[in-house]
Amino acid sequence: xxxILETAAGAGVFSTLLAAVDAAGLRGALESPGPFTVFAPxxxxxxxxxxxxxxxxxxxxxxxxxxxxxxxxxxAYDKAELVAQAEWSSLEGAPLPIRxxxxxxxxxxxxxxxxxxxxxxxxxxxxxxxxxx
Amino acid sequence: MTATxxxxxxALIPPSTHAYAEVIHRxxxxxSMLPDTPENLQQIIGIYKAYAVPMDFYxxxxxxxxxxxxxxxxxxxxxxxxxxxxxxxxxxxxxxxKLRIWRxxxxxxxxLLEFMAKGETRAMPKLLHHLWHDRxxxxxxxxxxxxxxxxxxxxxRFNDYIASDAYRANADRAIKAYFKGNLVMxxxxxxxxEMFLEQVRQLSYTANLGLFWEVMAPVFFxxxxxxxxxxxxxVPQAMDFLVNGIFAVAGRPIYHHVFIGGECIEIIxxxxxxxxxxxAALPYVEAVFYRTSPFRGTKxxxxxxxxxPADQADFHYGILxxxxxxxxxxxxxxxxxxxxxxxxxxxxxxxxxxxHRRGEEDQLxxxxxxxxxxxxxxxxxxIQALRCALLYPLDDTDPEHLMANRRFFEAQMDRFLRPEARxxxxxxxxxx
Numbered sequence: 001x002x003x004i005l006e007t008a009a010g011a012g013v014f015s016t017l018l019a020a021v022d023a024a025g026l027r028g029a030l031e032s033p034g035p036f037t038v039f040a041p042x043x044x045x046x047x048x049x050x051x052x053x054x055x056x057x058x059x060x061x062x063x064x065x066x067x068x069x070x071x072x073x074x075x076a077y078d079k080a081e082l083v084a085q086a087e088w089s090s091l092e093g094a095p096l097p098i099r100x101x102x103x104x105x106x107x108x109x110x111x112x113x114x115x116x117x118x119x120x121x122x123x124x125x126x127x128x129x130x131x132x133x
Numbered sequence: 134m135t136a137t138x139x140x141x142x143x144a145l146i147p148p149s150t151h152a153y154a155e156v157i158h159r160x161x162x163x164x165s166m167l168p169d170t171p172e173n174l175q176q177i178i179g180i181y182k183a184y185a186v187p188m189d190f191y192x193x194x195x196x197x198x199x200x201x202x203x204x205x206x207x208x209x210x211x212x213x214x215x216x217x218x219x220x221x222x223x224x225x226x227x228x229x230x231k232l233r234i235w236r237x238x239x240x241x242x243x244x245l246l247e248f249m250a251k252g253e254t255r256a257m258p259k260l261l262h263h264l265w266h267d268r269x270x271x272x273x274x275x276x277x278x279x280x281x282x283x284x285x286x287x288x289x290r291f292n293d294y295i296a297s298d299a300y301r302a303n304a305d306r307a308i309k310a311y312f313k314g315n316l317v318m319x320x321x322x323x324x325x326x327e328m329f330l331e332q333v334r335q336l337s338y339t340a341n342l343g344l345f346w347e348v349m350a351p352v353f354f355x356x357x358x359x360x361x362x363x364x365x366x367x368v369p370q371a372m373d374f375l376v377n378g379i380f381a382v383a384g385r386p387i388y389h390h391v392f393i394g395g396e397c398i399e400i401i402x403x404x405x406x407x408x409x410x411x412x413a414a415l416p417y418v419e420a421v422f423y424r425t426s427p428f429r430g431t432k433x434x435x436x437x438x439x440x441x442p443a444d445q446a447d448f449h450y451g452i453l454x455x456x457x458x459x460x461x462x463x464x465x466x467x468x469x470x471x472x473x474x475x476x477x478x479x480x481x482x483x484x485x486x487x488x489h490r491r492g493e494e495d496q497l498x499x500x501x502x503x504x505x506x507x508x509x510x511x512x513x514x515x516i517q518a519l520r521c522a523l524l525y526p527l528d529d530t531d532p533e534h535l536m537a538n539r540r541f542f543e544a545q546m547d548r549f550l551r552p553e554a555r556x557x558x559x560x561x562x563x564x565x
Contacts, residue, residue: 052234052381059232062406063384093290100533108524131383131522133288133411 004038004118005030011125016046016054023058024065035076036121039096039106041129049129066092070132076121079104079114094132106130145532149539153546153556160542161535163527165513167506169368172485172562177371177507178360179482180474180500184507185353187473188346189242190249191274193218195343199336203391204311204329206318212271213259225382226351234381235351242354245269248476270473274342276466280420282338284445287419289412291341291387294405295334304333307391307398337401340389345413348385352378357479368510375514376521385409418515422508423548424448452508454553457501471497474504489565499565506559516545 005027008014017040021027030036046054057064069092082088083101090096097107104111109126116123149157156166167173194211197218202211219241222229227239250256252267262268285292294300308329312318322329356374359365365374387409389401401407427434427441427450434440442448455467475497478486486492486499520527524541525534549556558564 050377050380052232052377053383056232056234056382057384060384060386060403062404063386063408066406066408067384133415133519133523 001117001119003031003120004034004036004123007116007118007123008040013042013044013125014040016043017041020046020054020058020064020068024061024068026065026068030072030120032120034074034120036091037073037075037077037082038121038123039071039109039111039126039130040123041071041109041126042112045109045127045129067129067131070094070096070130071126076117078117078122079111079124082106082124090132092132096130145530146535146539149543151543151546152550156556156560157539157542157546160513160516161527161538163369163373163517165368165372165510166516166556167368167510167513167559170562173506174360174366174368174371175481175485176503177368177510178357178365179479179485180503180507181353182357182479183474183477183482183500184470184504185350185357186242186245186248186477187269187470188350188353189245190214190269191271192343192346192350193221193241194269194271195274195278195339195346196221199340199343199389200391203336203393204308204332212263212268223347223351224385225348226354234378235355236358237351237354242350244477253476270469273466273469273473274346275339276425277417277421278335278338278342280425281342281416282335283426284416284420284424284448287416289407289416290405291337291401291407291412291416294401294407295337300401301330303398303400303402304330307333307393307400310393310396310398311391313394333400336391337389340401341387341413342417344385344387345409345417348378348382348409372510372514372517375511376518379410379414379514379518380521383408383410383414387412414515418512421451422453422512423451425450449551449553452505453512453549453555454551455501455505455555456553457498457505467501468497471501471504474500502565505555509556509559516542 002010005018005021008018021030030038057067070090072091073088073096074091077088079101082098083104085098087095087097099105099107104114104124106124106126107130109128109130111124112127113125116125148154151157159168160166167177194214197214198208198211201215201218202208205211222239223237224230225232226235226237227233229239249262249269252262252265254262254265254267257265257267281287308322309319312322352375356365356371359374365371385408386403387401387407388399388403388405391398391400424445426448452467478496478500482500482503483496486496490499520538520541524538525531527538529535529538546556548554555564
C-alpha cells in the first residue's frame with residue numbers, strides 16, 4: 001500500500017496541495033507512520049481562491065502550515081467514524097465540524113471521494129480549501 | 134425594513150423575516166450593507182483616499198514605535214518617525230515587493246510628505262508643527278491599538294501567545310537588552326516585572342496594527358485610482374475589491390520584532406504562524422468598528438448606572454454605532470481621524486459637502502458620516518469574506534447551504550438591532 005503523499009501524487013489532481021505540503025515543510029511529517037486523516041483539496045479548490053491567496057501563503061511557510069494542518073486529524077478515521085461525531089480537533093487546533101453525512105460534508109467542503117486507505121492513514125478528497133474559524 | 138428586493142432574492146429559500154431583511158437579501162445577492170448608489174460610491178471612495186494618506190503614516194510610525202522606540206520611558210519623540218521608517222518600502226506595493234499585489238508605489242504617499250513639510254500652516258521645524266498639533270494625529274492610531282489590546286479575546290491566537298511562557302521569555306530578553314547597563318530601569322524591572330511585560334504586550338499590538346494597516350493603505354489608494362479612471366463603478370465592486378484583498382493577504386505573517394543595538398530580537402517570531410486575517414484583521418474590525426470604548430468627550434457615561442455594559446463583548450462605541458455629531462471636541466480620537474482625513478479630501482468630496490447641511494462649516498461631521506458609510510462597506514466585505522471562507526457560495530443550489538448563509542447574515546445583522554446602530558440611517562442619502 002502507498003503512503004498518503006504517494007497516493008496523492010498518483011491521483012494527479014493534487015499538484016497544488018503537494019507543492020504546498022513541500023513549501024510548508026510538512027512532507028516529513030506526512031510521510032511518518034502517523035496515522036493521519038487528511039482532507040485533501042483538489043487543484044480546482046485552490047484555483048477557486050481569490051488571486052494572490054495561495055502565493056502569499058506559499059511565501060510564508062509557517063502560515064501555510066497552519067492552514068494545511070487544519071485539513072489533518074491525528075488518527076485514521078473513515079467516513080463511518082467521522083460522521084458519528086459532530087466535531088473533530090484538527091492538528092491546527094481549531095475544531096473541524098462534520099456538517100452532513102449524505103452528502104458527506106466537512107465544514108463547508110463536500111467530500112467527493114471518501115475512505116482512500118493508505119499506509120499511514122486515510123484520505124478524503126474534498127472540493128474546497130477549508131479555513132479555520 | 135421588511136421590503137424585499139425584487140429579482141435578487143434566492144428562490145430556493147423563503148424570504149427573511151429579519152428586521153433588516155432588505156439588507157440581508159442584498160447581501161445574499163452579492164451586495165453590500167450600503168446601498169449601491171453613485172453618491173455612496175463617490176463618498177466611500179473619496180474617503181478611502183482621504184483615509185489612506187494618514188494611514189500611510191500610521192503604519193510606518195506604529196512599526197517605528199514597536200520596533201525602535203520600544204520601551205523608551207520618555208517617548209516624547211515617538212511621533213518623530215525616523216527617515217528609515219518613513220522610507221520603509223511597503224511589502225505589498227511597489228516594484229521591489231516580492232509579492233506585489235497592489236499597483237501603487239512602495240514609498241510614502243506624496244500628499245503625506247507634502248503635508249508633513251507644510252501642515253495646515255506653513256513650512257516650519259518639525260517640533261513646532263508637533264507642538265502646534267499641525268501634524269498627522271497618531272493619537273488616533275494608538276487609540277485603535279489600545280482598543281485591540283484592551284478588548285482582546287476576539288478570535289485568533291495572538292492573545293493566547295502574549296500570555297505564554299515563550300512570549301515572557303522573549304520579552305524578558307528584549308527588556309534586558311534594551312535597558313542593558315541602565316541599573317535604575319533594570320531595578321524597576323526586577324521590582325515590577327509585570328508592568329514592563331504589559332508594556333511590551335501593548336507594543337506587540339502596536340506592531341500588529343502597523344502590519345495590518347500596511348496592507349490597507351495601498352488597497353485604498355488603488356480603489357481611489359480605479360474610481361478616478363472610471364474602472365470602479367459600483368458599491369458592490371468596491372466591496373468585492375476589498376474581499377479579494379482580504380483573501381490575497383490573509384496569510385501575511387503578523388509578528389513583533391524589536392531592534393536593539395543592531396540585534397533583532399523576535400518577541401513574536403514569524404514562525405508562530407500568526408496571520409493577517411486571524412490575528413489582525415478580524416480582531417481589528419471587532420475592536421475598532423464594533424466595540425472600542427466609551428471615551429470621554431462631549432458625552433459622559435456612568436458605569437454605575439449601567440450605561441456601560443458589564444460585558445466587553447456588548448460594547449458598541451465603534452464607528453458603526455457612532456453618533457458623529459459631537460465631532461470637534463478635543464480629546465476624542467475619532468475627531469482626530471476626521472481632522473486627518475479633512476487634509477486629504479479629494480476635490481469632489483469637498484464640493485459635495487459645500488452643497489449640503491452647513492457647507493464648509495460642518496465638513497467634519499459630513500465626512501464623519503461618509504466615513505461611517507465607508508466602514509459599513511468595509512464591514513460588508515469582511516462579512517462576505519467570512520461567508521466565503523466558512524460557508525457557501527451565494528449561487529449555491531443546495532437550500533440547506535443557502536439557509537446556513539442566511540443564518541450567518543442574520544446573526545451579523547442582529548448586532549445592528551440596538552438603537553445606536555447606524556445601519557438604518559445609511560440606507561438613505563439624507564443622513565449627512
